[in-house]
Amino acid sequence: MANAPIKVDAQTDKLITHAAHFLGTSKKDVVDDAVREYIENHRDQIQRGALEALGQLDGTAAGSVRLLAKLSPAELDDLGGVDEPK
Template identity: 40%
Template sequence: MKVRREATAPKPPRQAPLKLGPATDTLISQGAHFLGSTKKDLVAEAVRVHLDQRREDLRTGMVEALNVLDGSLTPDVMLMTGLTAEEIEAFGGINELPAPPPCGSPAPPCAVCATTWALRPRQ
């Protein structure tokens, strides 16, 4: 017996509820009412305006995040271990040369293997 599957259209993203305090909800309700708008439209516009006004703060945050993820192993090890760059150097630093993972896998090493290999004592 064959099971027949019908093609279904992709589901639209579901809307997530926004949890607000009662005072904020009252402000939004009153603002939307007196502006002749829906609460949803008022909040959407307010978020767009707020983010536009704080564009430089957003850019700064993105640059800081990208600096952490610079493609070297040191930031990865810092994130996984909680060590600072200075503490990693005190342990002998990180060997950035590519090498087979300790697990012997031909694929790129998993995060644990990469960290273990990077922090191994240098000869």
């Protein structure tokens, strides 16, 4: 599996470094465990957001633009709309 770099601020890096040291593990393992635990603890909120986003998609380019730009149909129309691919 390829590693994907992440960036954290200096204070967070310091916390990760201390946690890894005192837990006798790697910084990578601390971050991996923390992210997995965070996602598990927020799974319901993440699922609600994903389902809400899917509910807004209607299979059109305009629907995708509205979701990504957080625009209402009227706001998108006011901006000129979206030409749908044919």
